[in-house]
Amino acid sequence: MKKIKILHITDFHFRHNGRLFYSSGKKINNGLILNGHNVLNISDRDITNQRKSIFDIGSKKHLFNLIVENIKNFRPNMILFGHVDRLSYLDFIELKNRFKQIKFGQWFLDPLIKTGPDFEKNKSRFFLKYQFCDANFVTTSPSSLNFVNNDRTFFIPNPIDPSIDVYKNHLFKNEIDVFIAISHGQHRGILKDGYKDKRTKFIDKLTKKATYNIFGYNKNPIWGQKFFDELNKCSMAINLSRGKPIKYYSSDRISALLGNGLLTFIDEKYQYQKLFTKNEIVTFKNINDLNKKILFYKKFKKLQKKIASNGYRKAHKIFNNKLISNFIVNKTMGYEIKKKYSWMDD
Structure with missing residues (x-):
């Protein structure tokens, strides 16, 4: 497996004081690191929550500028988004145009069920990044979703982390x-x-x-x-x-x-x-x-x-987090997947 540099942008829940220490974002992040990748983290909602300004509603400009500076300094091969809703359509266009050499991926865990809760809202959040990402990962079978391209939308299970899920x-x-x-x-x-x-x-x-x-x-x-x-x-x-x-x-x-x-x-x-x-x-x-x-x-x-x-x-x-994180990297970067499991064939 080729080791790469990954900028992982998601909510790491620092403001919740450890209440969500077992979040899927953390499990995916742990999997990326355990697979030997160099991972830099940005906790988008913690950043926007901590910085308030009447001249920057929601601290969105601050978040965007911070992401750009991190990209310039870190020079990642891949940017992985997890439920990042504080960037606009124009922000993603600019990121994609300015950093053409970088691969973009997103994971999305919320339900995309037409009869389910917040369908239109969740679909909109997913699609905000969908069109800019080289690969998208959802916890619903793409074969059951009639609004995605199955060539770049893939199922992932909710990850299990053996350092967190330690009870027997x-x-x-x-x-x-x-x-x-x-x-x-x-x-x-x-x-x-x-x-x-x-x-x-x-x-x-x-x-x-x-x-x-x-x-x-x-x-x-x-x-x-x-x-x-x-x-x-x-x-x-x-x-x-x-x-x-x-x-x-x-x-x-x-x-x-x-x-x-x-x-x-x-x-x-x-x-x-x-x-x-x-x-x-x-x-x-x-x-x-x-x-x-x-x-x-x-x-x-x-x-x-x-x-x-x-x-x-x-x-x-x-459902191991190393396996799922490896799948995310391989699909986003276009690498060959040598070992498959049942959920990868969907």
């Missing part, structure tokens, strides 16, 4: 059956007043014969180390994402569930059965099917732990 719940007894965590935006850290989430109706229909550790519904979401502390109390988890199921999409929560050894339930319409066998993850058809399976695996603990263990090993293998 499948090896221990757990006091609670099922872990569920939903939220309405990680930047707020608290529930939105009056916000309606269809997932709560689903949660209300879960069997009362199992025990649950639920966050983001009736009590605030959890962040930081507390997220893992509460997750570690449970043996199983339900992966619930907003919006109608679409092939391969999931919030980054799935990497925490599989990556830390919980037996994970997911709706079969996400088609994760194409990535994991029935001995590695448990899919369900509807709420009745899920309730039956929760009670079944609650009863048969040995089988429960076996599937959780298999899922843990498989997820750490194919």
Whole structure:
């Protein structure tokens, strides 16, 4: 693998004081470094948040000028954007014209589901950089999106980082059956007043014969180390994402569930059965099917732990942050990919 210089521009959440130390941006960044690349970071939202000026609304000019100076000094081979929304269309045109020798890529983790939350907003954010990037990476199958070019839009799973996802719940007894965590935006850290989430109706229909550790519904979401502390109390988890199921999409929560050894339930319409066998993850058809399976695996603990263990090993293998970061670099730079995994064929 050729070692290159990468300017990685994304939100590293410094202003949140460690509350989001397990963000996907950090996991991707760690993967780039572990693969031997020279990586320089710019945390766009921390920069614009810290500098206020009535002459530069949103500190957008300051951010753009800072990026240009970093490019001049660092001279990267590649610029990787992650959810960078503070630059304008004209800013990207100027960057592309001034630095023609540099390859541009972006990763985008938010849902691009027509029936899902914030579709038009997310699509607009994605497209802002899409037209300027040599490669784009999304956590939804591009084959399910009719507005992207599949030649330069690629699926990536939510990454697992073995330095962050260090817990092995499948090896221990757990006091609670099922872990569920939903939220309405990680930047707020608290529930939105009056916000309606269809997932709560689903949660209300879960069997009362199992025990649950639920966050983001009736009590605030959890962040930081507390997220893992509460997750570690449970043996199983339900992966619930907003919006109608679409092939391969999931919030980054799935990497925490599989990556830390919980037996994970997911709706079969996400088609994760194409990535994991029935001995590695448990899919369900509807709420009745899920309730039956929760009670079944609650009863048969040995089988429960076996599937959780298999899922843990498989997820750490194919969702590894080094593997995903390597895929991002190879596709953006136009390098050959010698070893493929199932999700790369989409």
